[in-house]
Amino acid sequence: MAAAANPTKRLSKLLSSQSLFRRFSSTPEAQPTEKSLNLCSAVNQALHIALESDPKSYVFGEDVGFGGVFRCTVGLADRFGKARVFNTPLCEQGIVGFGIGLAAMGNRAIAEIQFADYIFPAFDQIVNEAAKFRYRSGNQFNCGGLTIRAPYGAVGHGGHYHSQSPEAFFCHVPGIKVVIPRSPYQAKGLLLSCIRDPNPVVFFEPKWLYRLAVEEVPEHDYMLPLSEAEVIREGSDLTMVGWGAQLAIMQEACRDAEKEGISCELIDLKTLLPWDKEMVEASVKKTGRLLISHEAPVTGGFGAEISASIVERCFSRLEAPVARVCGLDTPFPLVFEPFYMPTKNKILDAIRSTVNY
Amino acid sequence: MAMSWNSRRVIGAVKRVTPQWKSIVARKQGDLLPTLRLFPFPFIGDGSDGVFPRRFQSTEAEKMLELSADRSLEFPGGKVTFVSSMNFLAEASAERVHCYRTLDESGQPLMSSKFLEVSEEVAVRMYTAMVTLSQMDSIFYEAQRQGRISFYVTSIGEEAINIASAAALTDDDLIVPQYREPGVLLWRGFSLQEFANQCFSNKADYGKGRQMPVHYGSNKLNYFTVASTIASQLPHAVGAAYSLKMDKRDACVVTYFGDGGSSEGDFHAALNFAAVMDAPVIFICRNNGWAISTPTSDQFRSDGVVVRGQAYGVRSIRVDGNDALAVYSAVQSAREMAISEQRPILIEALTYRAGHHTTSDDSTKYRPADEIQLWRTSGDPVTRFRKWIECNGWWNNAAENELRSNTRQQILNAIQVAEKVEKPPVADLFTDVYDVPPPNLQEQERLLRETILRHPADYPENVPF
Numbered sequence: 001m002a003a004a005a006n007p008t009k010r011l012s013k014l015l016s017s018q019s020l021f022r023r024f025s026s027t028p029e030a031q032p033t034e035k036s037l038n039l040c041s042a043v044n045q046a047l048h049i050a051l052e053s054d055p056k057s058y059v060f061g062e063d064v065g066f067g068g069v070f071r072c073t074v075g076l077a078d079r080f081g082k083a084r085v086f087n088t089p090l091c092e093q094g095i096v097g098f099g100i101g102l103a104a105m106g107n108r109a110i111a112e113i114q115f116a117d118y119i120f121p122a123f124d125q126i127v128n129e130a131a132k133f134r135y136r137s138g139n140q141f142n143c144g145g146l147t148i149r150a151p152y153g154a155v156g157h158g159g160h161y162h163s164q165s166p167e168a169f170f171c172h173v174p175g176i177k178v179v180i181p182r183s184p185y186q187a188k189g190l191l192l193s194c195i196r197d198p199n200p201v202v203f204f205e206p207k208w209l210y211r212l213a214v215e216e217v218p219e220h221d222y223m224l225p226l227s228e229a230e231v232i233r234e235g236s237d238l239t240m241v242g243w244g245a246q247l248a249i250m251q252e253a254c255r256d257a258e259k260e261g262i263s264c265e266l267i268d269l270k271t272l273l274p275w276d277k278e279m280v281e282a283s284v285k286k287t288g289r290l291l292i293s294h295e296a297p298v299t300g301g302f303g304a305e306i307s308a309s310i311v312e313r314c315f316s317r318l319e320a321p322v323a324r325v326c327g328l329d330t331p332f333p334l335v336f337e338p339f340y341m342p343t344k345n346k347i348l349d350a351i352r353s354t355v356n357y
Numbered sequence: 358m359a360m361s362w363n364s365r366r367v368i369g370a371v372k373r374v375t376p377q378w379k380s381i382v383a384r385k386q387g388d389l390l391p392t393l394r395l396f397p398f399p400f401i402g403d404g405s406d407g408v409f410p411r412r413f414q415s416t417e418a419e420k421m422l423e424l425s426a427d428r429s430l431e432f433p434g435g436k437v438t439f440v441s442s443m444n445f446l447a448e449a450s451a452e453r454v455h456c457y458r459t460l461d462e463s464g465q466p467l468m469s470s471k472f473l474e475v476s477e478e479v480a481v482r483m484y485t486a487m488v489t490l491s492q493m494d495s496i497f498y499e500a501q502r503q504g505r506i507s508f509y510v511t512s513i514g515e516e517a518i519n520i521a522s523a524a525a526l527t528d529d530d531l532i533v534p535q536y537r538e539p540g541v542l543l544w545r546g547f548s549l550q551e552f553a554n555q556c557f558s559n560k561a562d563y564g565k566g567r568q569m570p571v572h573y574g575s576n577k578l579n580y581f582t583v584a585s586t587i588a589s590q591l592p593h594a595v596g597a598a599y600s601l602k603m604d605k606r607d608a609c610v611v612t613y614f615g616d617g618g619s620s621e622g623d624f625h626a627a628l629n630f631a632a633v634m635d636a637p638v639i640f641i642c643r644n645n646g647w648a649i650s651t652p653t654s655d656q657f658r659s660d661g662v663v664v665r666g667q668a669y670g671v672r673s674i675r676v677d678g679n680d681a682l683a684v685y686s687a688v689q690s691a692r693e694m695a696i697s698e699q700r701p702i703l704i705e706a707l708t709y710r711a712g713h714h715t716t717s718d719d720s721t722k723y724r725p726a727d728e729i730q731l732w733r734t735s736g737d738p739v740t741r742f743r744k745w746i747e748c749n750g751w752w753n754n755a756a757e758n759e760l761r762s763n764t765r766q767q768i769l770n771a772i773q774v775a776e777k778v779e780k781p782p783v784a785d786l787f788t789d790v791y792d793v794p795p796p797n798l799q800e801q802e803r804l805l806r807e808t809i810l811r812h813p814a815d816y817p818e819n820v821p822f
Contacts, residue, residue, distance in 0.1 A: 058603075083603060089633055094626030097592020098634075101533070101610075104581070104593065105600035121622070128586050129593070137574045137582035138565040139789045174790050198792040227795060274795035 037217040040210035042184035043072045043149070046191040047110065049221045051080045054108055057195070059085045061095055061112030061149075069114060070151060070210055096122035096148060100130050100200075103145035108195055116152035116204055117161045123169070130200040131175030144198035149191070151207035152180075153245050153295055154341060159334035165244075165296035165327070170202050171273045171305065177201040177226060178273040180244040184215050189224030190270060197226060206245035213248075229276035231283065235265035237355055239283040240291045241306055243269045246342065250293055253347035262355050272302055280306065281313045288319040289354050293342050298326035320357035323350040453660050456707055457687060458677040462735050464744025472686040477751045483524050483681060484746055487516040487739045489764050490540045493549065494712070496768045497556060501570075501716045505776065506556045510571045512537050514711025517681040517738035518643050520544055522611065525688035529608040531601070532580040533594040535587070536571055537643060537710075538613045545578040549767050553775035560821075561778055565785040588618035591627030591640065595701075598631065598638035602699055609637040609695040611688075617648025619662045628669040631701035639691045640671075640703045643678060645710035650723040666703035678706030679738035682745065709736060782821040783809070 037045065051057050059076055065087040067074035077085040088095050092113055099109035113119045119126075126148070134142035154163045170178045179194050179201055181187035187205065194201040206213075232247070233254055242250045247268055254264040265283050269275055284290050290310050292303035307322040325342040333340055430437045459472040466472075475483070494511040501509040512519055519540025526532075532541050539552065551561075555573050558566035563574060564582060574582025581597075584590065594612035601608050618624055619642060631638050642662040646653055659665065666673030672694065676687040684706060691702040709732040713720045720729065734740075746752040787794050787802045794802070809816050 086634075089626075089629050091626045091629065093622055094592050094595075094630045097589065097623060097626060098596040098599070098630050101593035101596025101598075102600050103596070105531075105597050107600055107603075109596065124586070124589060125592070125623075128584070129589050132584070133582075134792075135789045136564060136568050136572070136584060137576075138563045138567065138785075140563055140574055140576040141582055142792075144792060177791075274791075274797055277796070 033219045034216040035219060036214055037184045037188075038209075038211050039181075039184045039187050039205070039213045040070060040072050042188040042217050043191060043205060044074055044076075045217070045219070046188040046195075047073060047076055048079070050108065050110065050192060050195045051076060051084060053221060056106065057084070057108035057110065058102060059110045059112070060088050060099070062088060062090050062114045064088075064112050068112065070207060072149075072205075072210075073112065092118055092120075092122040093125050096125040096130065096146075099146045099148070100125060100133065100143045103143040103200070104133065104141050106145065108145040109143075109147070110195055111146065111148045113148060113150040115162055115207075116150040116166050117164045119148075119150050119166060119202075122148075126170065126176065126200075126202065127173050131173045133175075133200070135175060142198070143200055146200040147191075147194045147197075148200070148202045150202070150204055151210070152204040153206050153208055154332070154337060155208050156337065157334070158332070160331050163332040163337070165204075165294065167202075167204055167243075167272055167294075168296055168300055168302045168305075171302050173273075175200070176273065177271060178204070179226060179271050180204045180206065181270065182206070182232075182244055182247045182268050183209070183213050184217050186224060186268075186270065188217055189222050190226070192221065193223040193226050196223065201226075204244065208245045209248075224270075227271045227274050227276055229270055229279040230268045231265060231279070232268050233264065233266040235263040235287065237263045237287055238289040238291060238351060239265045239267060239280065239287045240293065240347075240351075241267045241269055241280055241303075242293045243272060244295075246293050246295055249342065249344050250347060252344045253351060256344065256348055257351045260352075262351060264351065269306075275306075277309055277313070280310060284310050284314045285317050288317055289323075290314075290318070291323040291325065291347070291350055291354055293325040293347055295327045295342060297329045298324050299329050301326050320354045323354045325350045448658070449660050449664075454663050454675050456675045456677050457683050458680050459682040459686065460680050460741055460745055462741060464741050464748060466745075472682045473689055475682065475685060477746075477749070479524060480742075480746050480749070481751055483520050483685075484739075484742055484752065485760060486520045486523075486540060486544050487681070487742060488760055489549075490516050490519060490543055491739055492761065492764050493539075493543075493552060493768055496765070496772070497552075497570075498712075498716065500556075500772055505772070506570050507558075508570045509556065509716045510536055510714075511712035512540060514709045514732055514736070514738070515643055515645060515678065516540060517684050517742065518641065518678045518706045518708055521681040521684035522613075522641055522688045525685045526611060526692060527608065528579060529606070530579065530692065531594075531597055531608065531610045532578075533590045533597065533610055533612040534580065534583050535590065535613045535615060535618065535643075536583045536585065537615070539571065539573060541613075542573055542575060542578060542580050545575075545580065547573065547575055547578060547580075549771040550774060551575075553768075553771040554778065557772075557775040557778070558780060559775055559778035560781040560785075561775075562781070565789070566781040567785075588614050588621035588623040588627075590614075591618075591623050592630060594638050594640075595627050595631045595634065595636050598636035598701075599634055602635070602637055607696060609639060609692055611639045611641060611692075613641045613643060615648060616642065616644040616646065616653050616656055616662060617651065618642075619665065620656055628665065628671055628701070628703065632670040635699050636701055637695040637699050638701045639688065639695055640701065641688070642703070642705045643708055644705055645678075645708045647710050647714070647720070647724065649714045649718060650720070652724075661705055661707075663703065663705035671701045671703045673703040673705070675705045675707065678708030679736055679741060681738060681742040708738070711737070780817070780820040 047059055063069050064073040065077050095111050099111040102109040130143050152165050167178055177199055179190055181190045194203045240250050250266055254266050257264050292306050294301055294303055303324045303326055325347045328340050428439045459470040494513050497509050498511055500506050519538055523541040523544035554561040556570035572583040591612055594610045598610040644661055663673045663675040674687055677683050687704055695702050711732045787798045
């Protein structure tokens, strides 16, 4: 389909350093079985484990046979054979539809959509078929073994069609789960949970972090719970909610705000559907303020849902309007990407005005 | 008239487009085109870069090409032979693809017709099921007209495709239906009561009252639940067939769709995936001439659907869909090939939607009544099959009267019973969205129950709290 986008110097400029991501490490203690892995390798390791631990699991999609344009499926076909790891024709609705049928027969169907920007031909299959498969049959059939992986988000040079964050479209669909990891450790554990979850899941991978984010990742098989958010930085003045690659930017903003004496609590939502409302609610009740940040356009973004829910639940505790620092309501623009993005300083400005409201 | 390109310029142009392409043509002694390279696609330039790829005047080179007609290109997919004449493939063959038939309208076998043996027992069972299906359609249709059920879809005119295809399969074969194939379920043992329960959305409906009438499904009978969406089930059939293939099962998947469905992208996706993955799946197109009000002349320009198979590399046949024997033979042969050769098969069954699209449709607004009448009489598949079994001495008027009278009574009973069974409880609104209801659904159920208690008059009494 399209050329693989590799994180480049431009990305590195926008993100301060690789070590940024190490601070996200949610590994309790360094163990001898851990290795430093980037997010791409962590996904690859999860796929190896998924295929090894269940002979009725399959990995397929455009170009996955030779390892994928992002190299996430490297080595899988050699190890597990072309019957279980294979290329498909270039047809996203076919990939997802095929995956639904495969999953409905009791298999784990792990489908790759090469870029989240190209998931829309499969929208009907996801919304009308996968999401309703169990409900419409009265639980006689389900396609819970289906996991759709898709790299999403900005990369510095992706333009309209290699940059989008389409998660909000899918968060409007009862019957599927939507999961986005922030780091290699998270990616491996969450992906294995998604693959083994008895519901169809759309798993968006922050492609910006494929090579850039490195952290210690245990080699063994482990899973992280879905629909559980995580406080990755404690604070008392303001709650900040995000997911995926945007958390790195938010983390930087938190650090700079701290220098100004503002204490921010940062929450990684991880699962956007069904999301952990309780954890966000508890945090906002403590801080009295909420800021949400995502790359996707602000209008109709998932930030709107979080904002509305928290206003419903915490109205009397809020000391300032809920702030949203998001992508602009334009198509994702190539040369204007630095203008479009919800950057650290846009977030910092919003932190200041929310705290000083 | 032979034509050739200006080879040198073409080479220059194409080299830029596909620089990685390697020349495969062997140089021959005396060849006047020693530098000719062959490319996967002829470069079609607009002349803006000074390259006009097509020069239609004759050259010396052209003669040489004519002389070396044995030249060929090893291209992915196999050897491609070069010719010096420019021939476009015709948009259609001179004659339409033939249609396999065994019985004429009066139920008489055609001269030298070939079909698989059908025993008296199976033939009578097939006929009984065809009559039952058409009677169920008539009575359920009337029930909808009386306001007892909200909606209905008949299969009138397509009984042969329904029953004969089902009879040619085994119960291990998975059915991935559209919505006009309830006869397959009937054949497999779905009872009249089960049909009625679904249409009346009562608590015995396996779908728990969530879908409109005729959206049947049965895990026990290997029949995926019907959805209203068009052709979206076709890729599922391929995925399911791939599973059967991997599990080395002696079974295939059979999926159905209509002429309208063949225009959907999912049709393309499914045929192509099935071919590439060598999936044991049979695609049965019920070409009944009408997609709601859209005639096939507004649907496609191809010779129906059967010709699409070859384009995808799928073996295909056109069959008379109102000839139960022909459908039976074609489907059983297709099943044999699909499983033993692990390949997809496409069957286009020519038929006619002798009923309206659904109970929400009045097809006399867009098609002549006498056309419908013709298909309901001389074209009727049930009558044709009856004539054949009568000729064989397997059926008579007495049997006919007894069958129709008994079946009618059973259907009426099923309706009366289904009508009295209560609806599924409110709890079923929230289950099965996920394997277990997440907190948002638990909260919404709690809030809804409070609302129901405050405003009971707003809600139907027959749905248990």
